[in-house]
Amino acid sequence: MGSFGNGPAGDRTGPHGIGGGGGPAAAVDKGVDFANYFCTYAFLYHQKEMLSDRVRMDAYYNAIFQNKSHFLGKTVLDVGTGSGILAIWSAQAGARKVYAVEATKMSEHARALVKANNFEDVIEVIEGSMEDISLPEKVDVIISEWMGYFLLRESMFDSVICARDRWLKPTGVMYPSHARMWMAPIRSGLADQKSNDFEGAMDDWHCFLEDTRISYGVDMSILTKPFSEEQKKWYLQTSLWNNLHPNQVIGTAATVKEIDCLTTTVDDIAEVRSNFSSIIKCNTRLCGFSGWFDVHFRGRMEDPAQKEIELTTAPSVDNGTHWGQQVFLLNPAVAVSEGDEVDVSFAMTRSKENHRLMEVVLDGRLKQSSGNLLQPFRKLFYVE
Numbered sequence: 001m002g003s004f005g006n007g008p009a010g011d012r013t014g015p016h017g018i019g020g021g022g023g024p025a026a027a028v029d030k031g032v033d034f035a036n037y038f039c040t041y042a043f044l045y046h047q048k049e050m051l052s053d054r055v056r057m058d059a060y061y062n063a064i065f066q067n068k069s070h071f072l073g074k075t076v077l078d079v080g081t082g083s084g085i086l087a088i089w090s091a092q093a094g095a096r097k098v099y100a101v102e103a104t105k106m107s108e109h110a111r112a113l114v115k116a117n118n119f120e121d122v123i124e125v126i127e128g129s130m131e132d133i134s135l136p137e138k139v140d141v142i143i144s145e146w147m148g149y150f151l152l153r154e155s156m157f158d159s160v161i162c163a164r165d166r167w168l169k170p171t172g173v174m175y176p177s178h179a180r181m182w183m184a185p186i187r188s189g190l191a192d193q194k195s196n197d198f199e200g201a202m203d204d205w206h207c208f209l210e211d212t213r214i215s216y217g218v219d220m221s222i223l224t225k226p227f228s229e230e231q232k233k234w235y236l237q238t239s240l241w242n243n244l245h246p247n248q249v250i251g252t253a254a255t256v257k258e259i260d261c262l263t264t265t266v267d268d269i270a271e272v273r274s275n276f277s278s279i280i281k282c283n284t285r286l287c288g289f290s291g292w293f294d295v296h297f298r299g300r301m302e303d304p305a306q307k308e309i310e311l312t313t314a315p316s317v318d319n320g321t322h323w324g325q326q327v328f329l330l331n332p333a334v335a336v337s338e339g340d341e342v343d344v345s346f347a348m349t350r351s352k353e354n355h356r357l358m359e360v361v362l363d364g365r366l367k368q369s370s371g372n373l374l375q376p377f378r379k380l381f382y383v384e
């Protein structure tokens with residue numbers, strides 16, 4: 001577990017297999033979803049990965065403790081409490097009652113932590129899926145750390161929406177309250193590396209074919225095409241986890257999605273489509289695009305935060321997060337000059353095999369500052 005997909009060692013989740021249904025309306029096989037997704041969260045080492053992300057922790061800590069008026073004497077629902085950290089902070093900030101819901105057996109560790117920190121009277125840990133459980137009352141605050149790679153991978157925000165629609169008071173506040181997805185053109189040595197890896201894998205395949213034919217008398221060359229497609233998907237079409245240096249971002253960044261956590265529906269996030277343009281800042285190679293997100297804690301318009309807090313996963317020298325950025329590589333890279341413009345049509349949809357994984361299509365065209373249009377590109381990527 002924990003190292004499937006394209007994340008750093010100890011990836012926060014490992015959904016990499018067959019899940020249930022594509023869109024929000026499709027039925028999800030709960031057993032399969034548990035095996036592919038939830039089970040990884042039942043491990044303490046996995047929770048520790050998230051608890052060790054200082055940018056993440058500081059943002060939630062500051063959001064709660066610099067906005068205590070949202071918590072003092074209030075009822076709070078923590079969707080996906082994990083170790084219970086957000087529930088405990090909510091209680092420390094003065095919440096009257098905290099419902100801490102967790103789908104996995106991590107709930108037992110959360111309960112132990114709550115007891116050890118003397119919040120048994122305030123925090124009720126409920127083991128179960130948010131969609132299935134019931135609360136005795138509506139709440140003033142919903143807090144949750146639901147963000148996956150490039151914000152929406154994992155589709156956990158669906159569960160937060162479900163919780164909000166059932167359990168948030170009409171005057172209630174969402175923590176976080178807003179989220180945005182960003183994209184920008186980048187340069188990266190990974191473009192050449194992945195092309196080489198793909199070519200190496202195919203060279204190796206051809207040696208293997210020869211060996212098998214000579215040593216074992218079977219011609220496997222009929223499988224060359226599917227093997228090549230499989231390897232191409234892995235090396236060239238799967239987005240990559242990376243913590244980019246800001247100077248690898250070679251053009252203006254664009255927002256591709258804005259989410260108001262108080263009002264967004266599952267339909268609003270099941271598909272994300274956006275057109276964006278970026279002006280290239282220097283003479284370099286356009287190797288692909290990077291996607292990242294930020295979330296904000298602003299309270300609600302009628303009851304704003306005293307102190308607005310931002311959690312960003314943008315490329316940073318000092319403040320990298322375990323989310324990093326997702327990198328979408330173009331092959332081959334394209335030479336670009338300062339002032340060129342790249343126009344992109346972006347589409348992100350859920351994988352039909354597993355609603356927690358994503359597919360991204362980038363349809364683009366480069367316009368040189370002279371007005372000359374270069375060959376358009378269209379590429380499908382898997383966010384796994």
Ligand SMILES: C[S@@+](CC[C@H](N)C(=O)[O-])C[C@H]1O[C@@H](n2cnc3c(N)ncnc32)[C@H](O)[C@@H]1O
Nearest residue numbers: 041080081082101102103104128129130145159
């Ligand atoms: C990203 S972790 C965050 C854990 C903790 N809140 C924190 O901030 O450290 C998300 C947690 O939500 C749980 N979770 C995800 N979807 C859920 C659902 N529908 N119902 C209950 N728990 C859920 C996962 O098992 C996981 O422990």
